[in-house]
Amino acid sequence: MIIIDGKKIRKELLERIKNEVSLLHFTPTFCDILVGDDKVSLQYVLMKQKTAESLGINFYPANFPSTITTEELIGEIEKLNKIQNMCGIIAQLPLPDTLDKRAILDSIDSDLDVDCLGVVAGEKFYSGDITVGFPTALACIKLLDSTGVNLNDKKIVVLGRGDLVGKPVAALLSFRGLKVEVVSSKTENKEEIIKSADVIISGIGKGKYIKGDMVKQGVIIIDAGTSESNNSIVGDVDLESMKNIADHVSPVPGGVGPVTVAVLFENVLNVAKSSKKFIKL
Numbered sequence: 001m002i003i004i005d006g007k008k009i010r011k012e013l014l015e016r017i018k019n020e021v022s023l024l025h026f027t028p029t030f031c032d033i034l035v036g037d038d039k040v041s042l043q044y045v046l047m048k049q050k051t052a053e054s055l056g057i058n059f060y061p062a063n064f065p066s067t068i069t070t071e072e073l074i075g076e077i078e079k080l081n082k083i084q085n086m087c088g089i090i091a092q093l094p095l096p097d098t099l100d101k102r103a104i105l106d107s108i109d110s111d112l113d114v115d116c117l118g119v120v121a122g123e124k125f126y127s128g129d130i131t132v133g134f135p136t137a138l139a140c141i142k143l144l145d146s147t148g149v150n151l152n153d154k155k156i157v158v159l160g161r162g163d164l165v166g167k168p169v170a171a172l173l174s175f176r177g178l179k180v181e182v183v184s185s186k187t188e189n190k191e192e193i194i195k196s197a198d199v200i201i202s203g204i205g206k207g208k209y210i211k212g213d214m215v216k217q218g219v220i221i222i223d224a225g226t227s228e229s230n231n232s233i234v235g236d237v238d239l240e241s242m243k244n245i246a247d248h249v250s251p252v253p254g255g256v257g258p259v260t261v262a263v264l265f266e267n268v269l270n271v272a273k274s275s276k277k278f279i280k281l
Contacts, residue, residue: 001243004143004222004250010258013142014055017262017269021056028087028272029058030114030265031080035073035099036066041092048261055265060086070100074107081109087275088114088268111275114267116168126171131274132267137168139259140201140222147220147248149199151178157197158182159210159236165203165224202236212241220248224256 021028030052032045049059062080064073080089089112095101105113110120116134125133144151156173160166161184173180181197183190194200194214200221202210207227215221225236235252242249250256 001246002147002248004146004248004255006139006143006250006255006258009142009146010262013259013262013266014051017265018055020269020273024272026085026272027056027058028268029060029083029085030088030268031060031062031083031086031090033073033077033080033089033091034063035068035092035095036064041094045092048264051261051265052268057087057265057268058085066096066098068099070098070103073099073104077104077107081112086112087271088112088264090115090117090264112271114264114271116267125168128175130172130175131270133172134164134168135260135263135267136164136203136224136256137172138263138266139256140165140169140203140224141172142259142263143222143250143256144199144201144220149220149248151176151199154178154198155196156180156199156201157193159194159200159202160184160204160225162203165201169201169203169224204236206236207234208238209236211238212243212245215242215245217245218247219245221246222250222256223252226252226257 032048034041034045052059060083064076080086089108091104095104105117106119108118110118113121114132116122116125116132121132156178158166158170158180161182166182170180170182181193183193195216197219200219201224203224205225205227207229221237223235223237227234233253237249239249239251
């Protein structure tokens with residue numbers, strides 16, 4: 001069994017992004033909006049700030065108190081949309097319950113929506129424009145591609161219909177002309193479908209749900225699920241039971257997660273490369 005090394009893929013991707021950023025005629029800017037003082041959210045923002053700066057991308061701080069209203073935050077986002085050389089804006093989730101999450105995400109300029117969470121950005125993606133796409137879904141595809149396996153004659157099964165993994169992953173594979181079957185909790189004969197799959201991509205968030213006796217010999221599994229178990233993070237796959245059964249498996253942690261952050265900045269780079277409006281600083 002080969003463990004797919006997400007950290008290695010992330011490193012290679014970030015090196016390519018850094019090189020391409022250095023060749024731009026301007027310095028792109030990225031913003032991660034933080035509302036409130038949640039420590040976990042702050043850690044994520046700081047990690048993305050550090051990554052951006054390591055790539056030669058400006059990080060624009062946008063921290064607001066939890067008392068801010070939806071209308072006030074939308075007003076601030078409209079200002080961020082207009083900042084010179086802005087190439088990516090995201091809102092750090094979760095937002096406080098007092099805010100209208102949908103209205104806030106939709107107020108981010110769709111051309112700058114590098115998390116692809118606004119309605120317009122999502123519509124662009126599902127129409128086939130994947131210049132900017134859902135980072136976790138794109139990360140799953142990068143891990144799958146890293147195996148070097150020809151997928152044309154493979155039965156691919158996606159577990160879950162979630163907005164961040166299942167649905168966009170199925171779309172990305174369909175765009176390539178590949179046959180994909182999506183399995184949800186309501187799917188009949190799901191055990192038989194899983195057992196017949198050559199490739200499984202899972203984002204259901206059920207800790208260690210997929211065990212070795214549920215899959216066929218030689219299966220490839222991309223695990224995008226995360227759950228908490230005994231104070232640690234686990235994926236949808238029971239990794240231990242996959243020995244001598246699966247050909248390739250991505251671990252949790254260390255698989256999809258590290259690559260997702262790199263893909264976010266690949267989206268920022270793609271915005272920078274695709275627009276003519278940016279100027280040299």
